[in-house]
Amino acid sequence: xxxxxxxxxxxxxxxxxxxxxxxxxxxxxxxxxxxxxxxxxxxxxxxxxxxxxxxxxxxxxxxxxxxxxxxxxxxxxxxxxxxxxxxxxxxxxxxxxxxxxxxxxxxxxxx
Amino acid sequence: xxxxxxxxxxxxxxxxxxxxxxxxxxxxxxxxxxxxxxxxxxxxxxxxxxxxxxxxxxxxxxxxxxxxxxxxxxxxxxxxxxxxxxxxxxxxxxxxxxxxxxxxxxxxxxxxxxx
Numbered sequence: 337x338x339x340x341x342x343x344x345x346x347x348x349x350x351x352x353x354x355x356x357x358x359x360x361x362x363x364x365x366x367x368x369x370x371x372x373x374x375x376x377x378x379x380x381x382x383x384x385x386x387x388x389x390x391x392x393x394x395x396x397x398x399x400x401x402x403x404x405x406x407x408x409x410x411x412x413x414x415x416x417x418x419x420x421x422x423x424x425x426x427x428x429x430x431x432x433x434x435x436x437x438x439x440x441x442x443x444x445x446x447x
Numbered sequence: 448x449x450x451x452x453x454x455x456x457x458x459x460x461x462x463x464x465x466x467x468x469x470x471x472x473x474x475x476x477x478x479x480x481x482x483x484x485x486x487x488x489x490x491x492x493x494x495x496x497x498x499x500x501x502x503x504x505x506x507x508x509x510x511x512x513x514x515x516x517x518x519x520x521x522x523x524x525x526x527x528x529x530x531x532x533x534x535x536x537x538x539x540x541x542x543x544x545x546x547x548x549x550x551x552x553x554x555x556x557x558x559x560x561x562x
Contacts, residue, residue, distance in 0.1 A: 344487075368549045379537060379553035380490070424490065428549040432497045434505055435480065435541070435549045439489035 339363055340438035342425050348444045355412040357441050359425030362406065366427040369401055371410045374422045374440070384410060415445045450474070453538050453554035460561050466525040468557050470538030477543040479521035480551065481505075481513065483534040490537065496521055497543065528561045535559075 342359045349355045357371075368387050372380035386392045386399040386408070398411040408427075412419055425438040454469035472479065480495040482505075492505030494513040502513050510532060514522040521540075525532055535558050539551040 370549050370551075372551075379556055380551070381553070382550055385550060426549060426551075431478070431541075431543040431549070434492055434495050434503065435551060436492065436506075437482075437490040439487070 342438035346442040357410040359408040370426040372424040451554040468523040472540040476540035478541040480539040
């Protein structure tokens, strides 16, 4: 079983719709969770971090964490073509620990 | 802005060669990481380091070693390059602060081809 799992997609949504990306993790010791965005041919960049149960909003992005279900999600409201990228979920236990990534979900926003 | 610099964007080597990939960060981050990224497999951790001269194995350390003699520099070494090590190699750094753990800053990557 992989430590961090995601649906590989591709996920296609029309422009203006809500894109929903999901992630599950196997290690209950994981404390910190992250969403990275990676454009084709580029390096990943951090877009959201979440540490406690519930929702965290930043602009059009909302991260959701449910530690009991070992589930993390990312919602992108009012999706734009510029949101088309691969989204990587990541988890770590502490600041001194390894950071493990899921395989990524490819998102395509159709104009 | 945090800058993580990888020495080469593209590298072509022969099977059996010893290969050095260099990474330098300019933000005094404690943690440094080496990942490889392959289509369909995502980012896989090779090694990481949380302090000078300290190293920890990741998920796929076989065939690799690392060196961290200075805080800002983390080197990945392929002892005897093989064709299955052809991949995109990504270096990253992160600070050790309670609320910033796991916030990685990536270099631009090195596409290594082993022929």
